[in-house]
Amino acid sequence: MxxxxxxxxxxxxxxxxxxxxxxxxxxxxxxxxxxxxxxxxxxxxxxxxxxxxxxxxxxxxxxxxxxxxxxxxxxxxxxxxxxxxxxxxxxxxxxxxxxxxxxxxxxxxxxxxxxxxxxxxxxxxxxxxxxxxxxxxxxxxRVRKSPAEVAALAEAGAAIDAVHRRMGEWLRPGRTEAEVAADIAAAIRAAGHVSVDFVIVAAGPNGASPHHSTSDRPIGAGEPVVVDIGGTMPSGYRSDCTRTYVTGGPAPAEFSDYYDVLWEAQRAAVAAVRPGVSAEAVDAVARDIITVAGYGPAFLHRTGHGIGLDGHEEPYVVAGNARPLEAGMAFSIEPGIYLAGRHGARIEDIVVCTTDGGQRLNTTPTELIAL
CATH class of the missing domain: 3.40.350.10 (Creatinase/prolidase N-terminal domain)
Incomplete structure (x- = not known):
């Protein structure tokens, strides 16, 4: 480009x-x-x-x-x-x-x-x-991206998707979060990024902390693992994508139940994106589904943030932001559910508002991924 x-x-x-x-x-x-x-x-x-x-x-x-x-x-x-x-x-x-x-x-x-x-x-x-x-x-x-900027964000999205597709190479019981993160960081660069902005590998109870980074704690069999990763491309535009995995055995039944709620909330929020819909209305779509299911207090953060040359920029998809979405706006849709001391989950895609809806720039499956 x-x-x-x-x-x-x-x-x-x-x-x-x-x-x-x-x-x-x-x-x-x-x-x-x-x-x-x-x-x-x-x-x-x-x-x-x-x-x-x-x-x-x-x-x-x-x-x-x-x-x-x-x-x-x-x-x-x-x-x-x-x-x-x-x-x-x-x-x-x-x-x-x-x-x-x-x-x-x-x-x-x-x-x-x-x-x-x-x-x-x-x-x-x-x-x-x-x-x-x-x-x-x-x-x-800056808030409305040009076609060239959208293409740059799509390139970044494809690059980080390629890293998530390789997660089975690194994520397995007995390895520490930090060991897995080191492999992911190398893969982010190998996928075309010039720098690694962040690598979150949060297993088991660490998954209940949205901004946990990594630790020397080994990953346990059947533990949910939140993997949130992103980097900067040569263009200057950023990637950011979260998937939740389980490895070495079935996830706890409680986790599987609320992951289904989270999956529905994230999918509905993506589907709600279109010009004229307010940013806070998209947040409400995800939050209402999670709240009705009884997990409202466990959704600790806004539904999304804008992305471009900065990892976090306008528009913010959050209660109180009544700004209508416009074609060219690019932002994350990333609801999460976090149960302190037990586990957590987050699903994140970058979405661009188009003239008649929304386009996901991350295309890997959003279902719980068993490795």
Missing amino acids: GTDALYPPERLAAARRATAAAGLSALLLTPGSDLRYLTGYDARVSERLTCLVLPVEGEPTLIVPTLERPAAEASPAPDTGVRIVDHADGTDPYPLVTAALGGPVAAVGLADRMWAEQVLALRAALPGARQRLAGDVLREL
Whole structure:
């Protein structure tokens, strides 16, 4: 997939219009997903300043450390129309920011996760400028994925599906969660990811902790095992998929009963996705089924989160989010049931809202998988 499709120059123009509409003079973006979204540059996070200066009027400028200029020039950034300016070690880079702005500014939008030392340095360099969050401007641009972005997410989904299909190679009684996780991490890279974002292998009682990572606890025969894995592709777009397994014997009867409830809830929530349906309504579909079956308090988290260049982004599929879904929005559908001290289960697919429904980007079976 060409980087010009994923990182088109038109994004800078759209971001300028949104910046002006928000009453800001410029965006100042340090390394992170917003910078990559606009320029395609996957910049290093460090104490050396990297900053995209995007004024409403004037030339967009990417300020980089001199030793990182080759990487910036090799990225898609030059093709988006940004000018690259570098600063040598030992020099103050902040006058380059003020110069790129071209004059006094009243208000600027800063990258949401900019380091505090950079926020304060920009406050000193631009004492007359109010500081706001750039995410308030860029969120609306990023929340609806382009066809190229959907294709990148589908590629990521296929790659993580390939890892889940190999789970029988690694998941068996007697092996520790950590041993299984090490094999999974290697497979995530082998499947085409450039980095492993997370590997959760949660067996037996550990499965009742949604954000358990791994441990040296051996997996027992017949224990349910929650496997939640994800990584970043060369495109920058993310994968995230959860399946629940049982290995070495039948699962406890109690577990099988509530897994059937969970499977129904996840399937119904996926089926509820379509334009105009609110995010909280999709959450309610899954939550109501689980609640009616008597497991409501055991569903501990939201039904889903958006995904793209960040693993968690808008839209959030959660009670209180009345925003209607729109075509191009991509998010997880991942209800779970967790019984403390015993076991738990989660089923997660990435789903894209289409013009008339929803499309699962993960295609492996969602039934309980016996190995």
